Amino acid sequence: MQKTPQTPIGSGFGPRTTAMEALGQADLTGQTAVITGGHSGLGLETARVLAEAGAKIIVPARSVTAAQAAIASIPGAEAELLDLTDPQSIDSFAERWIRSGRPIHMLIHSAGIMAVPQQYDSRGNELHFSTNYLGPFQLTARLWPALRLAGGARVVVLSSRAHQFSPVVFEDIHYKERSYDKWSAYGQSKTADALFAVELDRRAQAYGVRAFSVHPGSIVTSLARHLSDEELMTMGAINEQGQRQYTKYDSERKTVQEGAATIVWCAANRQLDGMGGVYCENVDVSPLIDEHQTGMAGVHPSAVDAKAAERLWSVGEALTGIHFDIS
Structure with a gap:
């Protein structure tokens, strides 16, 4: 198979495109979308738009009650129990799904954590890496039969421009030898997400x-719950009055409707038929930028490097204890 170039395709969309516009009038009748984090923020908007196009929505969440309340307005949407940091919870959800015999046409990894204090999961893995990469890796592996059954499926992994903060430091992924920094840890996990898609x-x-991997843009959602107002002001996300900052000329700050646009585009738009393995933002494939460039649109080579992606896959298998056999 020919590799899709990491270069814009001229989609005709842009930073102010909404999720509904990015759908491209796709008819998703008869298709099923499993969306982690689909009960809040970008995930909820993604779920709403895909459902309006006819898709059946499944939202796995740690709190089924909370998820059910959030998706109550989406016709036919279902909530299921899933904790991405708990391997047994992932396996239980996947086993129930596979037994049901239902295919998955769209698997969207929208759940995640950002800039949390140093923490580890039950297996000793750094929490950003565990939640943002290892959880999606294990879930995708366990749901592989359902993805294959669809006869044409897409997996969308939420990365971030924060991948520019750090490559995957294979020699010390879990901060056992180096000083912990919450932004470096978050950035490393987002680089891992991009490499996973590759x-x-x-x-x-x-x-x-x-x-596909996706940078949705900067949107103040519950993902930012661990950040102080001072940190949000430094990022330019809120002003001195504590209000969200947004202008129509800012390609990075987005509304939730705009932030979900690239997710929906990668999940369902026919423009991407026959393509994959690329990092996307602003509803297009992103350009490559130099590794030293930060804070600007584009993806670092370290986040789409084929050798690093293959190495990370082996790390995922080793840390989860799963042989992810695609056959």
Whole structure:
């Protein structure tokens, strides 16, 4: 299979495109979308738009009650129990799904954490890396039969421009030897998400499954709950009065409707048929930028490097104890 170039395709969309516009009038009748984090923020908007196009929405969440309340207005949407930091919870959800015999046409990894204090999961993995990469890796592996059953599926992994903060430091992923920094840890996990899409797409495309990573833009959602007002002001996300800052000329700050646009585009727009393994933002494939460039649109080579992606896949298998066999 030919590798999709990491270069813009001229989609005709842009930073002010909304999720509904990015759908491109796709008819998703009869298709199923599983959306982690689909009960809040960008995930909820993604769920709403895909459902309006006819998709059946499944939202796995740690609190089924809270998720059910959030998605109550989405016709036919279902909430399921899932904790991405708990391997047994992931396996239980996946086993229930596979037993149901239902295919998955869109698997969207929207749940995640950002800039939390130093913490580890039950297996000793740094929490950003565990929640943002290892959880999606294990979930995708366990749901692989359902993705293949769809006869054409897409996996969308939420990355971030924060990938520019750090590559995956394979020698010390879990901050056992180096000083912990919450932004470095978050950035490393988002680089891992982008690399996951690269390697998943390489392995899965022969079976009709394509993968994309997405930077949605900067949106103040519950993901930022661990940040102080001072940090949010430094980021330019809120002003001195504590109000969200937004202008129509700012390509990075977005509304929730605009932030979900690239997710929806990668999940369902026919413009991307036959493509995959690329990092996307502003409803287009992102350009490559130099590794030293930060805070600007584009993706670092370290986040889409084929060798690093293959190495990370092996790390994912080792840390989860799963042989992710795509066949």
